[in-house]
Amino acid sequence: MTSCAAPRYLPAGESALVVEFGRTIDPAIHDRVMALDAAIAQAKLAGVIETVPTYRSIMIHFDPRLVTTDALTRALRSLETAAVARARPKRWRIPACYDPPHAEDLDEVAAILGLPPERIVELHLGALYRVYMYGFAPGFTFLGGLPEALRIPRRATPRPPAPAGSLLIAGGQALITSIVMPTGWYGIGRTPVKVFDPQRERVFLADIGDEIVFERIDPAAFDAMSRAAEAGELVARQEDLPEEFSQDG
Structure with a gap:
């Protein structure tokens, strides 16, 4: 279709x-x-x-x-859908750490795809993602826009629980987790941003249709931002897109 x-x-x-x-x-x-x-x-x-x-x-x-x-x-x-004005999407710049202990499956992904681990990180960082949906678990953020070179099948059997904020890839999709849960996907990094927080005024970080860009941070910055996030800060930067926006993710 x-x-x-x-x-x-x-x-x-x-x-x-x-x-x-x-x-x-x-x-x-x-x-x-x-x-x-x-x-x-x-x-x-x-x-x-x-x-x-x-x-x-x-x-x-x-x-x-x-x-x-x-x-x-x-x-x-x-219904006439063409005449309806849609909310303009936003772009979120989300910090991401790809260093140990936050990149649990990076070496495994590199071995499967035949790419150096740093190339995996470069590709993931260089993409523009679209928030397509929330699903499976509260706040699990499903993204489109993963580079073709990072296409990897899901695991045959789930791995032990991945922590909240894990950056997962599998089946041509990218995902940000919100809670600890076993997964059949591969974790190549982690963000300190809480994409889902019932205690926060903005419970879900991004709206469906928003864009996401990941920005690399080191483990020390991850720890500092995690503490800020626990205190209620978003630790993600929001940008309004121009009125004539286009999304390729």
Whole structure:
């Protein structure tokens, strides 16, 4: 399915509907997801409770007492997404440490990909990432834009828990973790930034569609920033993008 294909409307039980725009990680597909999300918010459709945008689709939770799946589908088909103004994305500059003990799987990734560890770091640092979705666990930040040279399959079996803030790669995707959890991905670095903090006014650091750039720090800076983050600081820098923005991640 290409990014210009007609959307598919897929019932998900009696109280949710998925609108699917494609089958790949593609900025154009994600733009269509976000355009529909913005149009739904503006239209204030009866019965809609929540929308959950993802890489290539959006799930719409609704109250079946107020609207049926068929009626909601008809309403969604009639929405004019092109005329809806979307929030301008932001760019986040996030500190990242790729030195021991924060790069637990870097040497393993280098061996699998046949690249020097420092080249792995250079490639990861040099990319511009897009926040495509949150999922799997609270605050897990799924990113697009990982360089093709860093494409590595998931592990056959999960590894021991990766710490919060781990920078993971696998399956052509990049991820920032928010909590300690076993993983089938590979950890090549870590950030002191809390991408998810229920105690903070801004619970989720980035909005869906925002951009992320990683900036290298050493272990001493990581420790200092970690203490600041525990005290409630964001320790990430936000930039507003120009009105005519473009995202390639």
